[in-house]
Amino acid sequence: MSKHLLLSLFTFCTVLHAETAVTLAPPAIQSSPGGTVKLEAAADTRILYTLDGADPIAKSNPYLAPIEIPLGGTLKARAFSKDRKRMSDVSTAVLKPVSKFDVSAPSTVVPVTQDRSWPQYDWAKRHELTSAAVKHAKPQILFIGDSITHFFGGEQFDSYALRGQQTWGEFYAPRNAGNLGFGWDKTENVLWRLRHGAIDGIAPKLVVMMIGTNNTGDCSATDIAQGIMAIVSEMNLRLPQSKILLLGIFPRGEKPNPQREKIAVINQLLAQLDGERNVTFLDIGAKFLTPDGLITKDIMPDFLHPNEKGYRIWAKAIEPTVKKLIGE
Template identity: 40%
Template structure:
């Protein structure tokens, strides 16, 4: 009897543990280790100053404005009092944690340019320390739910700030690449979050593609990250909308 009771208790504890584990890791806010926290804290410091009027929020593609895209950033965005809140490797759950822990506290920009989700797609199957080393999985629907959670949190923190939500950029060599397909599926979902009052959606993915859908390495050498030419194209594709939304 004692053995049965012990087994039953063990099963109950296991069930409780499973019940407490979020089914969708994309909406489970988590920090990361290493230099990530230093970058996060630097954004908190920028936020406390309360000066930035335009903020780019995202992952390594956004972070690249400070390296490969630095020249065009200085020319196009710096005059608009812009700040770069991009961190390489970030997924939706990392941005959620950042927003809950100081990013934008004290800051009220006119516009946030948000692009996130390609790492939710690209990190499939990898063990993630921040999630207890479980194999990562995030479907298009789950990633979209993560993006929605970010938009909702931004709305609560900054109800008067507009958000230009960008479709996730293409990745992979052709339109048949599995990660390209998942990003497209995610974009089809997040496009519906635009209300054209606070949240505006723009997909500029075709800007980088050849007519047959091939992603040229002359723009994205690793078929994911932009080079300097790519950042020029990005800026040209959104400059008009950014100007309009910041009026």
């Protein structure tokens, strides 16, 4: 091998090592006595954080605004490159609870962002776009929830198919309805959105809400119900004149299963809100089941998300209550 070739290889390896050896500085953490935490990192990076003690990964919670952690706990943060292929070391802060808060409160009531589906689903961008659209349109009926609600219909903000658009156009578009359903959302993510501009500047006659199915994998029925009740309280505070149609969580899975049993317990707890705090509770889950308790693919192809036929069942089931609540 020639000296020139050896020199070229050596130079190439040196440059490659230098590029891969570039490290990102970890985020700086600033906390206030009131339980608010600010994170700072280089301008060309993205900060991701966790509150459960795990080290942040590329699909952890994106830092979009100061974090409210009055309950205390362990916050971990990392700076990532824009493509999230490079990351910094972990910055950690162990925070004491603010004295007036109950430290036993569950994660379902602690507002956080989410990026569980990154990069296919841009949660932060959807929040920005939907918040602006809702503020502009000032809907009279507002749907809030997770992907089951997101895929119903309304404005198209991303590449995900809206599977009930025909039904939405018939029942809700003429009533100036808005859709704040977000894929992969849990109760704590809805809480974050409500506290960061999602419903600012509006006063809908009715809010139709269903949330909690994404919490059922790792949270207790009681904790999930608490998260949903916290959302109700947040809407009472921010939309005091709006009536709330709180829907029981829909059944999921082809056949009866433990997750459905947990959902049934949650719905029993939520039923206690009926008639209180502007809430009307309605459980239409049985409408999606056969007499044998099965979910069929012609209504929910994945046994979770409705198709057009399933969304029509939903719309027809709540229509008498919707008409009553909005005074039609």
